[in-house]
Every structure is written in structure tokens, then in C-alpha cells.
Amino acid sequence: MFDFFSTLIAFLLIHIVCDFYLQSNHCAQAKKANTYRSPELYLHSLLHGIGLLVPALVLGLGWRSTVCLVIIVAVTHFIIDLWKVITPNGDKFSYFMIDQALHISVLAVIAFHIADGVTVDAVLAHEKFSDVVMVVFAYLLILKPTSIVIGSVLKKYPISCTDKNRISGLVAGGELIGYLERLLILTFTLMGSYVAVGFVLAAKSIFRFGELNKSDDRSMTEYVLIGSLLSVVITTLVGTLISLMLAVNIK
Template identity: 70%
Template sequence: MLDFFGVLIPFLLIHIICDFYLQPNQWGEEKKGYTYRSPALYLYSLLHGVALIVPAALLGIDWCSVIYLVVIVTLSHCAFGLWKVATKKANKSSCFVIDQALHVSILAVFAFYVTDGITMNAVLQHEKFSDGVLVVFAYLLILKPSSVVIGRLLRNYPIASSGSESDPNVSGLVAGGELIGYLERVLILTFTLVGSYAAVGFVLAAKSIFRFGELSKSNDRSMTEYVLIGSLVSVVITTLVGTLVSLGLGSDIK
């Protein structure tokens, strides 16, 4: 009997190897320059499809299903590859995330299809399903909703002007602070859920060291207070969410 993750993980391993290790940089340039006329596009697509024969054969999947898998994966990589090179004005990061999510979804659907004895009803009734939903909810909660709450709170504490010393030009990456906040909250929540509170302290200490170097060069006290308020609110929200979710998971286990 085949296990869902026992099928999905080898497929994902092949996808990662083909997409990030076996694909030459030259192929990417050729696909951008020649689009559908590029031989690299079809070699790249065929590589992904044919490579999946190896784990499929080792897992003993019937050849009819393997042929369907090779055809679907090859065509999907060709279609998504054309889509990426055709949307030149689109955000490259968004295209990359969408492209990878679609490929993983196709492999997950096929793994679900060939897995014996698994139905959607069985997945929904699994003892760990509610725990998984709770953890996903926690991660979603600490990202965009938390950013909105922190942003609204900081509006009540605007940075005061310091006369001629104030610089209207803000240096740094566009939306860099929001991304740093996302990463910080994801790390804190992850370490809280696994009970590694020492690692949480390490994250806070590392951020404080970098922030201290930045803020020590500024004579604007309001900027320092502004950054501290945002950081502490972010930590408080994430810690509370992580603690509540950990308690919920603990009660389910008992």
C-alpha cells in the first residue's frame, strides 16, 4: 500500500533537482529570448517529465499512470514556462511562487490519486487534521493581519520632526520593514510551537544588535521609540498566538 507522503516526497525531490540543479542558466536566457521557439523550453519540460519515471518505477506505480504523469508534467512545465516568459512586466517573485505552487499541486494531486485507501473524507477525519488547521491559521494570523494591526497602532505614534536635523528621505529597501516583520514572526511562532524558547531569544537578540547599529547613528529619539514599539508589539502578538496554539495542541494530545 502506497503512502501519500511516501509518493509525494520523492516526486518533490526530483522536481527540485531538475528545476534548481540540472537546469543550466543558459536555458533560462534562451527561454526569455526565444520563448516558444526555444529548444531549451522543451528540453526543460521533457527533463521534468522523464525524470519522474525513476521514482515512479521504484515505487511500483503502474505504467499507465506513469505515462499520464509524464505527459501532464511535461505539458504543464511547457505551459507554465511560456507563461513566465510571456509576462515580462509581472512581478518575478510572484510568478516564481505561483509557478512552483502549481507544479507542487500537480504532483500532490497525482500522489493523492495513486495512494491506496485514502479518501477526502478520511483526510478530514484524521486525528491530526484539526491540529494542522490550527497551525496554518496561526501562521496566516501572524502575517498580514498582524501587519495591519501593527500599522494601525503605529499611526497613533507618528515620528516627530526634529527641525533641520530631520531627513525626509527614508533609506532602506521598499517594504523591507514589513518583510523583516514577516520573517521575525514566522521564526518566533515556529520556535514557540516546538518549545524552543532559547531560539526565540536568539532571534530577538540578533535583531536588536542590527537595529542598535542603525538607531545609534540617529539622534532622533522618536524614531528609536517608533521602532521599539513596532518590534515589541510584533513579538507580543506572535508570542501570544504561539502560546495559545501550543495550549490548544497540547489539550488535543491529552
């Protein structure tokens, strides 16, 4: 009997080892330079397929299923990596995330296929399915939608500063900081670690204090504080509401 999550974790372990630890910078550069003519691309893809022999043997997978597993993973990995290296600006972080998501999706589909007793209906009917949906919804809500809401509010409070380059850099950096901050706050709130939430706020305040203390522009200080407080308030409210809903479901 194969458990879906155990199978998927075993597959992901091999993927991480082969894709990050067994792939050198030279190999990555060679794939990008020579694309489909690169021997490194074929060897790298084949390595991912052969590497899965280890979990296949440990899990006791049949030889026919093992052969199919190796072929499917090797071929799909080749196609995905080839797409990435021939795509302009394929070394950007967004393409890296898409690349990894595609690889993981292939492994997840295979694990789902060979797992015993796992069907779409069984997943939808699972008692924890609604909890997972709520948590995923919370994380999606506090990222881009919350960023848009904060940006809309901040438009009402323009910065009276002539240095546009500095403002642009601050806003771009502030958006990324806001994403990371909200991810941490939501995670700690859902875990009930409110002390850790306070630590995140204190750490950010310390780092921001030096920057704002040197600024003679009061509007800049107020701009940052409004954005930070909105980020914290929205994320805390979302985390608290989801925590209450999860507690109700448990009862």
C-alpha cells in the same frame, strides 16, 4: 500500496533537481527570450516528465500510470513555464512563488490520486487534521493580518523626520524583517524552543542597536521599538495559545 507523503516527497525531489540543479542560467534566459519558440523550454519540460520515471520505477507504478504521469507533468510544466516567461515582470519573486506553487500542486494532485486509501473524507476525518488547520491559521495570522495591525498602531505615532526617503526604506525593510522575525518566533514557540526565541530577539536587538544608536531622532527609535515589541507580543501570544490548544487535543 502507495503512501501519499512518500510519493509526494519522491516527486518533489525530482522537481527540485530538474528545476534548480539541471536548469542553467542560459536555459532560463533562453526561455524568457524566445518563449514558445525556445527549444530549451520543450527540453526542460520533457526533462521533468522523464525524471519522474525514477520514482515511478522505485515505487513500482504500472506502465500505463507511468506514461500518464510523464505526459501530464511534462505538459503542465510546459504550460506553467510558458505562462511565466510571457508574463510581464515574470521574473519577480511573486511570480516565482506562484510558478512553484502551481508545479507543486500538480504533483500533489497526482500523488493524491495514485495513493492508496487516501480520500478527501479520510483527510478531513484524520485526528491530526484540526491540529494542522490551527497551525496553518497561526502562520497566516502572524503575517499580513499582524502586519496591518502593527501598521495601524504605528500610524498613531508619526515619525517627526524630514528625510522621507529614509523613512520609506526603513518601513519597507522593516515589514520584511517583521515577517521573518514572526515566522521564526512562531516556529520556535510551537516547538517549545523558547531559548531560540530569546536568541532571535537578542540578534535583532544587536543589529538594531548600531542603527538606532547613530540616529539623533528619538521618534525613529521609538517607532522601531514599538513595531518590534508589537510584533513579538502578538506572535508570542498566538504561538502560546496554539500550543495550549494542541496540548489539549493531544490529551
